[in-house]
Amino acid sequence: EEKLWDAVKITACVLGAGLLVFTALVNSLSWYVQTIWNASGHFWQTTWLKFYYQFEGEEWTIFLLGTALVPSLAFWCFNGILMVADVTGKPTFITRYRIQLGKNDPVDTKKLRQAIYTALGNMFFISLPMLVPMFYIMKWWGNTFSKELPTFQWFLVDLSIFTLIEEILFYYTHRLVHLPLLYKHIHKKHHEWTAPIGVVSIYAHPVEHMFSNTLPVMTGPMIMGSHIVSIAAWFSLALIVTSISHCGYHLPFLPSPEFHDFHHLKFNQCYGVLGVLDYLHGTDTVFKQTKAYERHRVLLSLTPLSESIPEEPKRAE
Numbered sequence: 062e063e064k065l066w067d068a069v070k071i072t073a074c075v076l077g078a079g080l081l082v083f084t085a086l087v088n089s090l091s092w093y094v095q096t097i098w099n100a101s102g103h104f105w106q107t108t109w110l111k112f113y114y115q116f117e118g119e120e121w122t123i124f125l126l127g128t129a130l131v132p133s134l135a136f137w138c139f140n141g142i143l144m145v146a147d148v149t150g151k152p153t154f155i156t157r158y159r160i161q162l163g164k165n166d167p168v169d170t171k172k173l174r175q176a177i178y179t180a181l182g183n184m185f186f187i188s189l190p191m192l193v194p195m196f197y198i199m200k201w202w203g204n205t206f207s208k209e210l211p212t213f214q215w216f217l218v219d220l221s222i223f224t225l226i227e228e229i230l231f232y233y234t235h236r237l238v239h240l241p242l243l244y245k246h247i248h249k250k251h252h253e254w255t256a257p258i259g260v261v262s263i264y265a266h267p268v269e270h271m272f273s274n275t276l277p278v279m280t281g282p283m284i285m286g287s288h289i290v291s292i293a294a295w296f297s298l299a300l301i302v303t304s305i306s307h308c309g310y311h312l313p314f315l316p317s318p319e320f321h322d323f324h325h326l327k328f329n330q331c332y333g334v335l336g337v338l339d340y341l342h343g344t345d346t347v348f349k350q351t352k353a354y355e356r357h358r359v360l361l362s363l364t365p366l367s368e369s370i371p372e373e374p375k376r377a378e
Contacts, residue, residue: 127293202286223281230277
C-alpha cells in the first residue's frame with residue numbers, strides 16, 4: 062500500500078485540479094442560474110432581513126436555528142418517511158427499491174428504537190455542544206451574520222469546498238476507526254447494521270460521531286467563514302445525503318446509495334463519500350467487480366435496478 066504522504070500529495074493534486082475544472086464548468090451554468098437568482102434576489106434578501114430583525118440581531122438564536130433546528134427538521138422529516146416504509150412495508154413505491162432484498166423487511170422495531178435513541182443522544186449531547194465553539198469562530202470571521210446574502214456563485218464555491226473538505230476528513234477518520242482496536246471499541250456499534258437504514262447514518266459511538274460524522278461537516282464553514290444561510294443549507298444537505306447513503310433503498314432520481322451500502326455489507330471497501338480517495342487508495346477494487354458497482358448510478362426510470370441488473374444466481378456447490 063502506498064505511503065500515506067504520497068497519497069496525500071496525490072489527493073491534493075487531484076482534488077485541486079478537480080475543483081478548478083468544476084469551477085470552470087459551472088461558471089457558465091451559474092451565470093444563467095444567477096440571472097434567475099437575481100430576478101428573485103430582492104425577495105430572498107427582503108425575507109432574510111425580516112427574519113434577521115425578527116430576532117433583533119440575536120446572533121446566537123439565529124445561529125442555533127440555522128445550524129441545529131433547520132438541519133434537524135430536514136433529517137427527521139426525511140427519515141420519518143423512510144421509517145414508515147421500513148416498519149410497515151408501505152408505500153410499496155419505496156420498498157420495491159430495496160437494495161439488500163429480504164433484509165429489514167420489516168425492520169426490527171427494537172433495533173430501530175435503539176437507533177433512534179442513539180441518534181437523538183448524539184444530536185443533543187455531541188453535535189449541539191460542538192456548535193458553541195463553532196459560533197465564536199464564526200463571529201471572529203465577522204461575515205456569518207451579515208445582513209447581505211451571499212451571491213449564488215459564492216454559495217456554489219462554498220458548497221464545493223465544503224464537499225472536498227468533508228471527503229478528505231471523513232475518509233481518513235473513517236479508515237482510522239476501522240483499525241482493529243478502534244473498531245472493536247468504537248466503530249463496531251455503527252456496523253451492527255449490515256443492511257443500514259436512514260437513521261443509522263448517525264447511529265454511532267459518541268467519539269466517532271464527534272470526529273468522523275460532525276467535525277468533517279463543520280470544518281468547511283469554519284475555514285471559509287460562511288454565511289449562516291449557506292451553513293444551514295450545507296448542514297441540511299449533508300444530513301439528507303448521508304441518510305440517502307444509509308437508507309437501504311435505491312430510489313429514482315436520488316443519489317445512488319450502493320457505494321456506502323456495500324461498505325456496510327463488506328466492511329473493508331468504500332470508506333469515502335465521493336469515492337475519489339477510495340479510487341486513489343484502491344479501497345474500491347472489490348466493489349468494482351460486483352453488480353452493486355453496475356447499479357451505482359442515478360436511477361432515471363421507475364424500474365428498480367435490482368430487477369434490471371439482478372445479482373447472478375449462486376452456483377450449486
